[in-house]
Amino acid sequence: MTKIAVLGAGSWGTALANTMAINDVDVQIWSHRADQVEEINQQHTNEKYLPGAQLSPKLQAAADMTTAVKGADLVLVVVPTKAIRTVGEQLAAVLTSLNQQVILAHATKGLEQGTHLRISEMLREVVPAERYSALTVVSGPSHAEDVIKGDLTAVSIGATDKAAAGVLQAALANQHFRPYTNQDLLGSELGGALKNIIALGSGMLIGLGYGVNAQAALLTRGLVEMREVGQKMGAQPETFLGLAGIGDLIVTGMSPNSRNFRAGRALGQGQQLEQVQAEMGMVIEGVNTVKAVYEYSQANHLDLPITTALYRVLYEGADIEKQITSLMTRPLKAED
Ligand SMILES: NC(=O)C1=CN([C@@H]2O[C@H](COP(=O)(O)OP(=O)(O)OC[C@H]3O[C@@H](n4cnc5c(N)ncnc54)[C@H](O)[C@@H]3O)[C@@H](O)[C@H]2O)C=CC1
Ligand SMILES: O=C(CO)COP(=O)(O)O
Numbered sequence: 001m002t003k004i005a006v007l008g009a010g011s012w013g014t015a016l017a018n019t020m021a022i023n024d025v026d027v028q029i030w031s032h033r034a035d036q037v038e039e040i041n042q043q044h045t046n047e048k049y050l051p052g053a054q055l056s057p058k059l060q061a062a063a064d065m066t067t068a069v070k071g072a073d074l075v076l077v078v079v080p081t082k083a084i085r086t087v088g089e090q091l092a093a094v095l096t097s098l099n100q101q102v103i104l105a106h107a108t109k110g111l112e113q114g115t116h117l118r119i120s121e122m123l124r125e126v127v128p129a130e131r132y133s134a135l136t137v138v139s140g141p142s143h144a145e146d147v148i149k150g151d152l153t154a155v156s157i158g159a160t161d162k163a164a165a166g167v168l169q170a171a172l173a174n175q176h177f178r179p180y181t182n183q184d185l186l187g188s189e190l191g192g193a194l195k196n197i198i199a200l201g202s203g204m205l206i207g208l209g210y211g212v213n214a215q216a217a218l219l220t221r222g223l224v225e226m227r228e229v230g231q232k233m234g235a236q237p238e239t240f241l242g243l244a245g246i247g248d249l250i251v252t253g254m255s256p257n258s259r260n261f262r263a264g265r266a267l268g269q270g271q272q273l274e275q276v277q278a279e280m281g282m283v284i285e286g287v288n289t290v291k292a293v294y295e296y297s298q299a300n301h302l303d304l305p306i307t308t309a310l311y312r313v314l315y316e317g318a319d320i321e322k323q324i325t326s327l328m329t330r331p332l333k334a335e336d
Contacts, residue, residue: 001025001026002025002026002073002074002167002170002171003026003027003028003071003072003073003074004017004020004025004026004027004028004072004073004074004075004076004171005027005028005029005030005068005069005072005074005075005076005102006020006027006028006029006030006068006075006076006078007029007030007065007068007075007076007077007078007079007087007091008029008030008031008077008078008079008083008087009029009030009031009033009036009037009040009046009049009061010049010078010079010080010282010283011046011049011050011144011145011282012078012107012142012144013029013076013078013079013107014029014040014046014049014050014055014144014148015050015144015145015147015148016076016078016107016138016147016172017029017059017076018055018056018059018148019147019172019174019177020171020172021055021056021058021059022056022058022174023171023172023173023174024058025171027059027060027171028060028061028062028067028068028072029059029060029061029062029068030061030062030063030064030065030067030068030069031061031063032063033063034063036048036061037061037062037063040055040059040060040061041060041061044056044057044059048281049144049282050144050145050148053148053149055148065090065091065094066094066097066098069091069094069095069098069100069102070098070100071100072100072102073102073103073167074102074103074104074105074164074167074168074171075091075102075103075104075105076105076106076107076138076168077091077104077105077106077107077108077119077123078106078107078108079108080108080110080283080285081108081109081110081111081112081119081283081285081288081289082110082113082288084106084108084112084119084122084123085112085122085125085126088122088123088125088126088127089126091127092126092127092128092131095127095128095131095132096128096131100131101130101131101132101133102131102132102133103132103133103134103135103136103164103167103168104123104127104131104132104134104135104136105135105136105137105138105164105168106119106120106123106136106137106138107137107138107139109139109189109192109193109195109196109285110193110196110285110288110289110292111193111288111289111292111293111296112292113288113291113292114292116292116293116295116296118186118189118190118193118233119137119189120135120137120185120186120189123135133161133164134159134160134161134163134164135159135160135161135164135185136157136158136159136161136164136165136168136185137157137158137159137185137188137189137192138155138156138157138168138172138179139155139156139157139158139188139189139191139192139243139244139248140154140155140156140180140188140192140242140243140244140247140248141153141154141155141243141247141248141250141251141252142155142248142251143251143255143257143258145257146257147176147177150176151176152176152178153176153177153178154177154178154179154180154243154247155172155177155178155179155180155243156179156180156181156182156188156242156243156244156247157169157179157180157181157182157188158181158182158183158184158185158186158187158188158189158239158244159181159183159185160183160185162181162183165181165182165183166181169181180242180243182239182242182244184235184236184239186230186233186234186235187230187235187236187239187240187244187245188239188244190226190229190230190233190235190239191226191230191235191239191240191242191244191245191248191249192244192248193285193289194225194226194229194230194289194293195222195226195245195248195249195252195253196252196260196284196285196286196289197222197225197286197289197290197293197306197307197310198218198219198222198223198225198226198249198252198253198306199249199252199253199258199260199261199264199286200260200261200263200264200267200284200286200287200290200310200314201218201222201264201306201309201310202215202218202219202222202253202254202261202264203258203260203261203262203263203264203265203266203267203268204264204265204267204268204313204320205218205264205268205324206261206264206265206268207264207265207266207267207268207269208268208269208320208321208324215253215254218253218306219249219250219253221306222249222253222306223240223245223246223249224336225304225305225306225307226240226245226249227240227245228302228304229293229296229297229302229304232300232302259280259282259283259284259285260284260285260286262280263276263277263280263284263286263287264286266279267313267320268320273287273314287314290307290310290311290314290315291311291314291315293307294307294308294310294311294315305327305330306327309323309324309326309327310323
């Protein structure tokens with residue numbers, strides 16, 4: 001029987017681990033917070049991250065990473081981007097001490113500040129190559145709040161190694177949750193990270209009182225920017241037309257369950273970024289990703305007008321309405 005360790009007990013790690021527990025997979029979730037481990041094991045809840053949700057009693061949590069990882073065939077890392085290196089280093093030490101090799105998977109959607117590295121690239125830097133047989137990512141349109149309620153969800157598991165993607169696909173699949181596989185790890189990771197930028201913008205439009213025409217325009221032109229960055233970094237363009245691209249862009253750009261959408265909406269309504277981040281209490285990955293992608297575009301001579309406008313709003317204090325006007329009044333051009 002496949003054993004899986006999930007590292008990170010925020011909303012997404014918990015929802016994915018719970019799906020596997022429901023499927024009778026041997027799964028353990030690790031949290032660095034002992035109170036959370038106790039809550040999951042005793043109450044079968046995770047109130048801070050999934051308020052009101054009842055978790056499967058089969059889901060076991062551990063505060064000690066070695067306990068969770070020992071004997072696992074696959075380790076799924078689901079912590080915010082800024083914690084990936086720390087958790088990756090802890091995992092490397094655990095795998096080395098256990099002399100164990102695993103399939104290394106993650107479900108994190110972001111790029112590293114400064115280096116602009118993808119999550120799998122960071123993991124590769126900190127986990128020795130002999131400690132994992134393959135790398136894979138769970139991406140696609142999937143809010144934890146909806147998954148935990150059993151809403152119908154399809155995701156995309158990207159890996160160059162088909163068998164590795166298949167292990168995660170089999171562990172997660174049920175009548176409510178349908179994972180597809182693809183062989184574009186890079187594009188699947190990027191789609192998940194880049195759509196958060198556009199979701200912030202979509203929220204801002206709604207916060208300012210604009211309508212669905214405006215959202216459709218932003219999401220569609222945002223997809224062009226996502227594809228452009230993806231092509232520059234080496235992704236397959238067709239990945240952006242799948243679940244990890246347009247699929248995730250739709251859900252994150254339209255759903256009030258999205259932290260990025262909600263943050264953008266609050267900013268559009270006039271709140272300050274620091275206040276929005278403090279009140280969310282959960283990671284808003286798009287804020288850092290805007291900066292990483294803006295810097296990448298400057299270094300690589302990419303023209304990304306939406307990303308640039310959002311960078312100016314978030315990091316230079318620019319007025320949102322003025323940025324919208326300047327986007328709308330740029331020199332007219334053909335659609336490409
Ligand atoms: N929430 C969702 O519906 C989805 C989230 N994601 C992605 O999954 C990733 C995680 O997001 P969420 O679960 O929403 O975040 P969250 O904010 O709900 O939870 C983050 C978890 O990571 C833990 N953590 C933070 N720093 C840590 C460290 N240094 N060591 C160990 N644990 C640490 C926190 O204690 C918390 O349990 C993000 O990249 C997000 O974009 C992807 C798809 C869906
Ligand atoms: O990636 C997600 C849904 O697919 C989650 O997006 P948020 O982090 O904006 O909630």
